[in-house]
Amino acid sequence: MFPCNSPSSPVSADHGSGHSIGRLDQLVQADGMCFHRPVMLQEVLAGLAVNRGCAQSRVFVDATYGRGGHAAGILKALQPGDVLHALDRDPEACDHARRVYGSRRDFRMHHRNFAALDVWAEEQELQGKVNGLLLDLGISSPQIDQPGRGFSFTNDGPLDMRMDPTAGESAAQWLARAEEGEIADVLWRYGEERNSRRIARRIVGTRATAPLRTTSQLAELVASVPGPRSRKIHPATRTFQAIRLHVNRELVALESALAAVSDVLAPGGRLAVISFHSLEDRIVKRYIRAQSDNVRNGERLTPGLRRLERRFPAVSEIQINPRARSAVLRVAERI
């Protein structure tokens, strides 16, 4: 048996550890009509080293519960005394967790934004005690697929896009008040939308006569703006991504959570992050690199991280779950 999260123990030796996770990665998590399939489940479990034997009880944190696909895999591998804490800012995700796992004594669900991971860990007295932390970024399939959440331009719905509809400003509210320059900046910064200025101008011109209230109104507006565009994606894809990232302050939340990681993890604790686009992955990559290089004159300045691996989904996974195609998993270990 390895000591908990022993830095010398292997990353990918979990298969055959005796804890069968069955075929969870082949199963779909059902919630009414909406489904979510966990991305790179086996790789995440190996990265977090959940299946490794350990003499002491351990603490895992899934900071992005979603529909509990990864949480289910972690729960299956827990040993007596271990605990899984799950966070999500979406109240529907929290309801799902309480419905499905509410009776388990080794599971705790928290309706929280992981941006304040440090505050949450302090409240829970978990600073320096977490053996594995997962961030599976972005939105879940139920969030995309429910028209009422306003994330999708293929299913018409109210222009909302908030992961937590009980907090902050919806996309419609922001688009109704933001200045043209601010809208253009957001579309360029978070969507790399080459047509950002023209789209922003059209939004401001349109809202002067009628507010933008639905996802299809916005998608049609963007599609009607002339300018350079890719043939591979819908013309509104970049605009929707940018507004979603902005409304939910996603990159700010990621940076803030990462800043707390080395204090939250126990020595040898693992961090696993799945990103879905280059803006997120760049932040994760730079953070891990900075933590790994966190040495001056041969001495480590603060508790750092050791880079372990970067993984992409297998072709066979992408065939089953096309939403996995842009995923990148990075794993690091607290020194």
Ligand SMILES: C[S@@+](CC[C@H](N)C(=O)[O-])C[C@H]1O[C@@H](n2cnc3c(N)ncnc32)[C@H](O)[C@@H]1O
């Ligand atoms: C890609 S899904 C996770 C799916 C999950 N791993 C599964 O297998 O079911 C991302 C989830 O993280 C949540 N989320 C995103 N950003 C968050 C944040 N800053 N704080 C808390 N939850 C967040 C979203 O609401 C969503 O439910």
